[in-house]
Amino acid sequence: MTTEADTTALTYRLPQQRKLVTELPGPRSKEFAARRGRAVAAGVGSSVPVYAVDADGGVIVDADGNSLIDLGSGIAVTSVGASEPRVAAAVTEQVGHFTHTCFMVTPYESYVAVAEALNELTPGDHDKRSVLFNSGAEAVENAIKVARLVTGRQAVVAFDNAYHGRTNLTMALTAKNMPYKARFGPFAPEVYRMPMSYPYRDEPGLTGEQAAARVISEMEVQIGADQVAAIIIEPIQGEGGFIVPAPGFLAALSDWAKANGTVFIADEVQTGFARTGAWFACDHEAVVPDIITMAKGIAGGLPLSAITGRADLLDAVHPGGLGGTYGGNPVACAAALAAIETMKVYDLPGRAAHIGELATGRLREAAQRLPSIGDVRGRGAMIAVELVRPGTTTPDPALAKAVAARALAQGVVLLTCGTYGNVVRLLPPLVIGDDTLGDGLDVFIAAIEAGVDA
Numbered sequence: 001m002t003t004e005a006d007t008t009a010l011t012y013r014l015p016q017q018r019k020l021v022t023e024l025p026g027p028r029s030k031e032f033a034a035r036r037g038r039a040v041a042a043g044v045g046s047s048v049p050v051y052a053v054d055a056d057g058g059v060i061v062d063a064d065g066n067s068l069i070d071l072g073s074g075i076a077v078t079s080v081g082a083s084e085p086r087v088a089a090a091v092t093e094q095v096g097h098f099t100h101t102c103f104m105v106t107p108y109e110s111y112v113a114v115a116e117a118l119n120e121l122t123p124g125d126h127d128k129r130s131v132l133f134n135s136g137a138e139a140v141e142n143a144i145k146v147a148r149l150v151t152g153r154q155a156v157v158a159f160d161n162a163y164h165g166r167t168n169l170t171m172a173l174t175a176k177n178m179p180y181k182a183r184f185g186p187f188a189p190e191v192y193r194m195p196m197s198y199p200y201r202d203e204p205g206l207t208g209e210q211a212a213a214r215v216i217s218e219m220e221v222q223i224g225a226d227q228v229a230a231i232i233i234e235p236i237q238g239e240g241g242f243i244v245p246a247p248g249f250l251a252a253l254s255d256w257a258k259a260n261g262t263v264f265i266a267d268e269v270q271t272g273f274a275r276t277g278a279w280f281a282c283d284h285e286a287v288v289p290d291i292i293t294m295a296k297g298i299a300g301g302l303p304l305s306a307i308t309g310r311a312d313l314l315d316a317v318h319p320g321g322l323g324g325t326y327g328g329n330p331v332a333c334a335a336a337l338a339a340i341e342t343m344k345v346y347d348l349p350g351r352a353a354h355i356g357e358l359a360t361g362r363l364r365e366a367a368q369r370l371p372s373i374g375d376v377r378g379r380g381a382m383i384a385v386e387l388v389r390p391g392t393t394t395p396d397p398a399l400a401k402a403v404a405a406r407a408l409a410q411g412v413v414l415l416t417c418g419t420y421g422n423v424v425r426l427l428p429p430l431v432i433g434d435d436t437l438g439d440g441l442d443v444f445i446a447a448i449e450a451g452v453d454a
């Protein structure tokens with residue numbers, strides 16, 4: 001795989017620079033925030049208090065004219081950029097013809113073309129079928145529906161630190177109580193949580209196979225090998241802290257699923273579409289899931305999600321059993337086809353691998369000097385730093401919060417995550433230039449160095 005980035009081919013509409021003309025948030029953003037407080041429910045949070053008016057490549061411009069470096073991509077969504085010309089042209093063309101007919105009423109070709117592209121790009125060269133939806137949670141819900149129908153079983157296995165969404169079933173699958181689940185129950189039944197492979201926090205030397213054996217024994221004891229409809233897992237956990245399981249963990253679980261008639265579902269909503277340096281994170285370990293869920297990076301920012309899986313599983317569902325009014329909206333499909341083309345034109349999987357090398361190199365170097373960096377991990381352009389109290393593995397969520405706040409004050413958008421809230425993650429647009437990324441990394445590292453109360 002090439003890791004030489006061909007950024008010369010990339011062109012940008014906006015200057016790819018950090019430039020602050022006001023304090024953050026500036027007066028316009030403050031005005032919007034005041035209106036928001038009176039109009040938008042308090043339960044919706046925002047990581048960053050500045051209001052966007054434009055975005056391109058690796059920058060977001062706010063309502064006060066500040067240009068921020070974007071190391072979050074709106075949570076791994078705008079991998080091709082937030083205003084990619086191919087996506088913009090495809091969307092404009094489509095809305096000039098029809099915005100909606102409903103694929104379940106009057107179908108159209110672009111839905112079929114997206115399904116063909118997904119069947120081709122996802123891991124494995126077996127016969128596949130796809131269904132399109134709107135959100136990641138909806139894709140996960142439908143993957144579970146299919147698994148239960150085809151197996152005639154109910155139990156679903158999810159993992160510690162898992163994040164699968166905010167609908168009722170996906171809240172049950174998601175591990176973290178605050179803020180995702182607290183007081184929103186009761187949750188869907190027949191969800192069983194198993195220990196994840198978490199190399200930084202597991203006993204030293206625990207292999208992927210051993211971590212999987214721990215899960216397998218618990219599944220067999222607590223649920224029964226012939227009762228598990230599905231195992232659902234993020235091949236690299238996203239919201240839970242960018243946790244990369246030990247090598248062999250995923251394959252051992254997938255093998256067990258195959259041997260026991262269980263549907264193995266890879267939730268690649270965050271890891272999919274070039275993000276980790278391959279088209280899908282499962283590709284790194286040659287794991288071929290029975291069903292894969294996708295969303296975030298799929299359509300250049302338009303809302304679209306999908307499940308792709310073995311034809312014999314997906315075609316087992318009765319006609320009319322899967323769907324939704326907006327699923328596979330034609331504007332979103334046009335955007336997805338343009339986004340996928342963009343990923344191929346610029347070799348964004350290769351570009352993600354390059355970003356990963358650049359960022360990991362800089363952060364590992366910083367970790368040698370800064371004892372608050374407990375771990376640097378991830379794959380491709382999905383890299384995180386786990387922050388701890390120096391000399392321990394005790395999570396330091398206050399430092400993570402301070403780092404994100406300090407970086408923002410300097411004009412860099414960084415997101416935090418992790419079960420303990422102590423992980424700062426990098427999810428830059430894959431089209432970000434090396435200089436822009438390098439400047440963002442400088443600010444990030446300086447913010448860690450400054451500590452909690454600088």
Ligand SMILES: *Cc1c(COP(=O)(O)O)cnc(C)c1O
Nearest residue numbers: 135136137163164165238269270
């Ligand atoms: C974001 C995410 C979801 C939920 O997607 P929504 O579009 O927010 O519903 C599900 N799974 C994973 C792994 C995610 O990162």
